[in-house]
């Protein structure tokens with residue numbers, strides 16, 4: 001008796017994953033239906049990449065269940081699982097000694113043992129499909145980032161996957177090349193009938209292309225819904241806060257970082273979002289003062305992110321490891337300095353310990369608020 005295909009292509013129940021005792025995925029539940037296009041959005045560190053990597057067992061889950069097309073992924077042959085599920089990463093990693101065509105043909109000829117001429121014909125078709133018919137014999141160093149990423153997509157498609165996973169496929173690209181890659185993914189979504197999960201920071205694209213959006217936060221799918229539900233009528237607080245944040249920029253910094261390039265990036269980011277000059281200057285001064293007099297007297301490295309909301313509020317977020325150090329209550333001189341600077345200029349100050357990290361956040365609101 002033949003079985004009817006299961007409707008859910010991917011079912012995840014109670015997925016948990018920690019790194020060095022720090023939980024990253026916390027009892028995550030999710031389903032993706034056959035043929036469905038799901039975009040996964042959410043703040044940095046939410047666990048989006050970890051989730052995708054668990055799906056095709058690039059990471060081993062600590063507990064929970066992953067069913068792919070009705071089968072328990074962890075009991076499947078990993079090769080079969082990965083053949084069923086193609087993955088495209090931020091970094092395209094083409095083989096530099098092979099042409100575009102050879103990159104696309106490699107896995108079908110070696111793993112699937114397809115005859116060379118057949119594999120070549122198909123590879124040429126796929127390259128044409130991603131708009132690179134003329135580049136079949138080019139090496140990666142002869143291709144732009146956007147072209148390399150399109151070859152990487154063709155390479156994944158060459159294995160005839162039923163599912164495609166994309167992890168921020170455009171975030172390593174020069175802005176001028178983002179659209180050509182998104183266009184290729186959009187065509188695939190429209191025409192192929194494949195099941196797709198796409199981690200992206202491109203909100204407009206996510207909204208246009210997806211059947212459903214997962215908003216991930218702190219290790220779970222915190223809210224999911226249609227693009228309209230998530231972008232127009234988010235139900236939960238953290239989703240709402242995320243959606244109204246227009247853009248963010250993030251830096252991993254250590255004591256030796258270069259203020260000069262950094263200041264320029266901050267200023268450009270704020271300028272791009274039409275934050276007025278007075279507040280841009282204040283922002284740069286404030287960040288430098290906090291780094292010099294507080295953070296780097298306490299810790300060796302930290303993650304700093306800056307967000308701008310629709311109302312032009314500038315949100316600052318500092319995450320740092322080590323023992324709990326809350327400058328809003330501590331009584332040493334650096335903390336007192338940081339506290340006075342923050343209270344003088346910022347609003348909505350919040351300090352939390354999240355996943356073992358100190359997280360300090362505040363807002364630099366427009367003056368007329």
Ligand SMILES: Nc1ncnc2c1ncn2[C@@H]1O[C@H](COP(=O)(O)OP(=O)(O)OP(=O)(O)O)[C@@H](O)[C@H]1O
Nearest residue numbers: 019020024042043044045046047048049050051168
């Ligand atoms: N191999 C690893 N070893 C240790 N920690 C890790 C590892 N991979 C991820 N993490 C940590 O797990 C957390 C979630 O990481 P993940 O890369 O899944 O987030 P993300 O949502 O994809 O973020 P981003 O938007 O920045 O890509 C982060 O705090 C990260 O530092």
Ligand SMILES: [Mg+2]
Nearest residue numbers: 048049050167
């Ligand atoms: Mg990621």
